[in-house]
Amino acid sequence: MSRLVLAIDTATPAVTAGVVRVDGDRIEVLAEEVTVDARAHAERLTPNVVAAMRAAGTEMNLLDAVVVGCGPGPFTGLRVGMATAASFGHALGIPVRGVCSLDAIAVGTTGNVLVVTDARRREVYWARYRDGARVGGPAVNAAADVPAGADAVAGSPEHAALFDLPRLAPVYPSAAGLVGAVADWEGEPEPLIPLYLRRPDAKPQAVVR
Structure with a gap:
C-alpha cells in the first residue's frame, strides 16, 4: 500500500520537514526542507512544511500519515515539532506516529x-x-x-568528535530516516510521548508560607 507521509523533526538544531512516499519497503523522498538553527524551531517549522509540500507538488489533504521525531531533545524545541505534528494529524484526521530521533x-x-x-x-x-x-x-x-x-x-x-571512533555520515534526523524508523504502519499509533530524559531547566518557585 502506497502512503504519502509528512515527516517532521525538531529534536536537534535541524528543523526538518519532508514529504515521503512509502510503498512497502520502498521509501522515496519527494521533497525535504532543513534549516539548521537551534533557536528557530518555532519560526522555521511551518514554512519548511509549506515549502516541502510545494516542492513535492502535493497538498495537505492528500497526506496519509505524519511521522514526528519524539527526541530525545531539549524541551522547547522538541515540543514545537510534536505539537505541530499532532495538530496536522487532528486537522486532517490521519495517524501521527512518533519515533525516536x-x-x-x-x-x-x-x-x-x-x-x-x-x-x-x-x-x-x-x-x-x-x-x-x-x-x-x-x-x-x-x-x-x-x-x-x-x-x-x-x-x-x-x-x-568526542569519541575516538570512525565517523559515519548521518548527522541529523532526515525525512527518509524518520519514515524508515517506523516499525508498524498498520497498527493503532502509540500516544506521542516526548523523550526529554530529564526535567526542564525552568523550575517552579517554592511556595513560602
Whole structure:
C-alpha cells in the first residue's frame, strides 16, 4: 500500500520537514526542507512544511500519515515539532506516529554504531545500534560516561568528535530516516510521548508560607 507521509523533526538544531512516499519497503523522498538553527524551531517549522509540500507538488489533504521525531531533545524545541505534528494529524484526521530521533539517524547503518546528539550541559543524548536496530539507550550522559563497545559514531559532528571512533555520515534526523524508523504502519499509533530524559531547566518557585 502506497502512503504519502509528512515527516517532521525538531529534536536537534535541524528543523526538518519532508514529504515521503512509502510503498512497502520502498521509501522515496519527494521533497525535504532543513534549516539548521537551534533557536528557530518555532519560526522555521511551518514554512519548511509549506515549502516541502510545494516542492513535492502535493497538498495537505492528500497526506496519509505524519511521522514526528519524539527526541530525545531539549524541551522547547522538541515540543514545537510534536505539537505541530499532532495538530496536522487532528486537522486532517490521519495517524501521527512518533519515533525516536536517534533511531532516525541510525536507519541504514551497519555494524555496532553509537549515535549522539547535543544534550547541552556538557552532555550528550545517545543510543547504540546493531545494524540499525537499537540495543542500548536512549539516555543522557557526559561523553566520558557513555558505555563503550561501538565501532563507529554518527550524529552531531562536534559531539561525535568526542569519541575516538570512525565517523559515519548521518548527522541529523532526515525525512527518509524518520519514515524508515517506523516499525508498524498498520497498527493503532502509540500516544506521542516526548523523550526529554530529564526535567526542564525552568523550575517552579517554592511556595513560602
